[in-house]
Amino acid sequence: MFENLNERLERSFKILKGEGKITEINVAETLKDVRRALLDADVNYKVAKTFTDTVKQKALGMNVLTAIKPGELMVKVVHDELAALMGGKATEMKLESTPGHPAVILMAGLNGAGKTTMSGKLALMLKSKQHRKPLLAACDTFRPAAMEQLRVLAEQVAVPCYIEEGATNPVAVAKAAINHARLNGNDIVIIDTAGRQSIDEELMVQIRDIKDAVNPDETLLVIDAMIGQEAVTTAKTFNDRLEIDGVILTKLDGDTRGGAALSVRAVVDKPIKFIGTGEKMEAFDVFHPERMADRILGMGDVVSLVERAQQQFDEEEAKRLEKKIRKNKFDFNDFLSQIQQVKKMGNVKDLAAMIPGVGKAIKDVEIPDDPFKNIEAIIGSMTPKERENPDIINQSRRQRIAKGSGTDIQEVNRLIKQFDQTRKMMKMVTGMGPGKMMAMANA
Ligand code: GDP
Incomplete structure (x- = not known):
C-alpha cells in the first residue's frame, strides 16, 4: 500500500539534501514534485494544491524557529499535514444501546x-x-x-x-x-x-x-x-x-x-x-x-502491528504453552498452533511492511501467500505419537513424512533441526531462575 507515493515523496525530499536552509526557491521546487506525486497517486487536484500551499507556508514559517536540516523539516511538515488531511485523530463509532433498543x-x-x-x-x-x-x-x-x-x-x-x-x-x-x-x-x-x-x-x-x-x-x-x-x-x-x-x-x-x-x-x-x-x-x-x-x-506502523498481535493473542493458549515449556514438553502440536496464531495476524508481507524500513527493503521480494504451507504439511504427515514425541522421528520415519507431505527429506531434516533448537533455547531460558536471566540480559 502506498509504495509508489512513498518512493516519489522520498525522491522529492532529496531535492533539499545538501541545502543549508529552506528557501522560497528550494521549497517551491520540492513541493512541485510533491504535488506531482500526489496527483499521480490519484489525489484530487484541489486537495493536492491546498495541501502543498499549506505545507509551503508552514515550512517557511518553521524554518526560522528550528535548526534541523531542511529535508527533515520538510518530512515533518508533510507528515503532520498528511495526518491532518486525513482527519487528524481516529474517529470512533457512536453506538449507544439500551436493553430493548439496539x-x-x-x-x-x-x-x-x-x-x-x-x-x-x-x-x-x-x-x-x-x-x-x-x-x-x-x-x-x-x-x-x-x-x-x-x-x-x-x-x-x-x-x-x-x-x-x-x-x-x-x-x-x-x-x-x-x-x-x-x-x-x-x-x-x-x-x-x-x-x-x-x-x-x-x-x-x-x-x-x-x-x-x-x-x-x-x-x-x-x-x-x-x-x-x-x-x-x-x-x-x-x-x-x-x-x-x-x-x-x-x-x-x-x-x-x-x-x-x-x-x-x-x-x-x-x-x-x-x-x-x-x-x-x-x-x-x-x-x-x-x-x-x-x-x-515509509516510517512503518509498529503500533498497529503490536495491536494486531494483541488481538490474536489467546491468553488461555499462552498459559497452557508456558506450562508445557516449563515441563520441557513443547511438541510439534504446539509448534503448529503457534504457526496458526501467527497466520491469523494476516499476510506476512503486509505485516513486515509495518516495520519501519522493512516494507521498502522487501518490496520486490517474492513471499509466497502461504509461507508456512510446507511446515504445516510436514507436521500434518506426522503421526500423533511423533508429534508428541519428536525424539522418536528416526531416518525411516523422516522419509515417510517427506513422502506423505510432498516435500523432501532435506526440508523435513531442516524443520526437525529448527524445532530442536527452539526446544533447547526454551529449556535454557526456563532452566534459569529470574536472577540468572537478568544477569544474561544485562551481560
Ligand atoms: P459487496 O458487493 O459490497 O457486498 O462486496 P463483497 O463484500 O462481496 O466484496 C467483493 C469482493 O471484494 C469479494 O471478493 C471480497 O472478498 C473482496 N474484498 C472485500 N474487502 C476486501 C479487502 O479489504 N481486500 C481485498 N483484497 N479484497 C476484499
Missing part, C-alpha cells in the same frame, strides 16, 4: 465495494474487542447470493444472521431484523444493503427509505480504494443524498495508489473510520490518520 449500523456502497465482507469484519470486531452482541441483517433482497454470502460470513465469525428467504422489501427486512435483535438480546444490528454497478436513482431512494425507517446510529459508506478518483465522487454523491457518518475504505492491501484515503476527508468532510486490508475476516483496522501518514512516508 444500536444500528447501516452499510451502504456500490456493488463489489466490500460491504458484505466488511459487515462480517465489523461484527467480529464488535464481538471480540468490545464484547457486544451484534446481529447481522441481510437486506440485499436483490441478490439471493448476497444473503447467502452474509450467512456464510456470519457463521464464520460466529455471529447470528437475520435472513428472510424470498423477501423483496428491504425496509421490512431491516425493521424485522431490529425487532429480532430486541427480542434476542442483540445490542447492535449491522444492516447489509444492496449495491449497484454504478450510482443510480433507484438505489439511492431505496437506501434512503431504509435509513428513514430504521434511523441508524451510524451510516457507513464502504468504498473500494482501488477505484481512485471515482472513490471521491462516490463518497460525495452518497453523502449528499444519505448524510453518511463515515467512510470505510476497503482493498487497501491491493495495488492502490492511495489517493482515495488522502482526498475523501477533505472533499466530503466525513472521517474514514475503518480500513479493509484483505479478504480474511481479521484483515481489518481502525483508521488512524497519524499511523497512515507514517506508512505513507
